[in-house]
Amino acid sequence: MAVTADSYAPTERTVPTRARERAAYDKELVHAILDEGYLCHLGFVRDGAPVVLPTLYARIGERLYVHGSTGSRPLRAAGQAGPGLPVCVTVTHVDGLVLARSAMHHSLNYRSVVVHGTARPLTDQSEKARVLDALVDHVVPGRAADVRPANAKELAATAVLVLDLHEVSAKVRDGGPNDDPEDLSLPHWSGVLPVATSYGAPVPADDLDVSVPVPGYLTAYARR
Template sequence: MSVDTPGTTTDTPAYSRTPRTVPTRYKDRATWEQEAIHTILDGTYLCHLGFVANGAPVVLPTIFARVGSRLYIHGSTGSRPLRGASDEQGLPVCVTVTHVDALVLAKSAFNHSINFRSVVAHGTAYQVTDPEELDVALAALVDHTVPGRSAEVRPASPKELAATAVIRLELDEVSAKTRSDGVNDEPEDLDLPHWAGLVPVTTVHGAPEPSPHTTVPLPAHMSAFPR
C-alpha cells in the first residue's frame, strides 16, 4: 500500500501528490504511480535541467539515469548547476523528460495537438561526492544510454573524474502526464474537407558505424542494442 493523497490509499506504489506535481489543466492525464513514471524515465536518456542562476532561469539539456528512486544527472565540475549543487544547501531544480509519440492533426488549427509521455520532477539536487556512489552513478549513466556498455570500456582516469560531476535528485516530488488520444474535432468541423489524423513519431537507432581506430568486432552488447 502507498499513500498518494491525505486519507487515500492505493494498491499501486505512488509518489505523494504536492501542489507542484498536480497539474492545473487536464488532471485526468496525470499519474503519480511509480511504475508509470519509472517506465517513462527509463525509456530515454535526455532530460532538461532547470534552475535559477543569478536571478534568471536556466534550462540545460543533459543525460541522466535512474537508479531506484534517484536521478543521476551528468555535468562538468565547471558548470553553473554543478557549482550550486556542491553547496551544503544544494540546488533547487526542476527536471523534465518528454517522449513525443504522435502529431495530432485536426481539421481546425485550434485542435492540433501532440501525443506525448512526460515526467516532471522537483527537488533539491546535490553533487555526488562519495567515490563509491560516483562509480555507481557514472556506470548507470553509460549503461542507461547503451546497456552493458560500462563493462566494455576503459574506466575514467583520475584527471577525467576531476573534470566530471554528477548531481543526485531524489524522486520525491514527481508526476507524469500523458496524451494518447485521437483527433478531437468539433462536431461542426467533422464534415469539413480537410485531412485529419495521427502522424506517429518514433526514435530510431541506426546501424552502428565503427570509428577508423576500431579493430574489434561488434560486441554482444551492441549487437543486442535495439534499432
C-alpha cells in the same frame, strides 16, 4: 487521489492547471518513462534568471542522477547552495503528431515526467564511479563492462547531481484528435502521424582496428 506505496503524493507543483485527467502519479509509469529515455532538461535559477540545460541522466531506485562537468553552472551552484540546488527536471517522449480538422485542436501524443526537488552533488568517489557506470549502461546497456573505467583524474573532473524522486508527476496524452462536432464534416484529413526513434547500423571510428567486432549490445540495440 489515494496515495499508496506505489504512487507519489500530488503537490501544488505537480498538479497541472490544465488537462488534469492526463496527470498520473503511479511509480511504475513514472519509472518506465524515465527508464526509456536518457536525455533530460535540467532547470534552475542562476543570478535571478531561469536556466535550462540538456544533459544525461539515469534512475537508480528512487533517485535520479544527472551527469555534468565539475565546471558546469548547475554543478557549481549545487556545491555552493548549502543543502543543494532547487531544480526541475523534465523528460518527454513524443509518440505522435495529432492533426485535427481545426488548427486549434492540433496536438501531440506524448509521455512526460516532471521532477521537482533539491539536487545535491555526489561526493563519495566510489559511489560516483558506480553511478557513472550506471549512466553509461543506461544509455547503452552492457557498455560499462566493455570500456576502460574512469581513472582518478577523470572522476575528479566529472560531477554528478543526485535528486530524490519525491515530488514527481507523469502526464500522458494518447488517442486521436478532439475535433469539435461542427467540424466533423469539413474536408480536411484528421488523425495521428506516429513518431518513433530509430537507430541505424553502428559506424566504426576511422582509427578502429578492423579486427574489433561490433558488440552484440549495439547490433541488437533498442530502448525499453
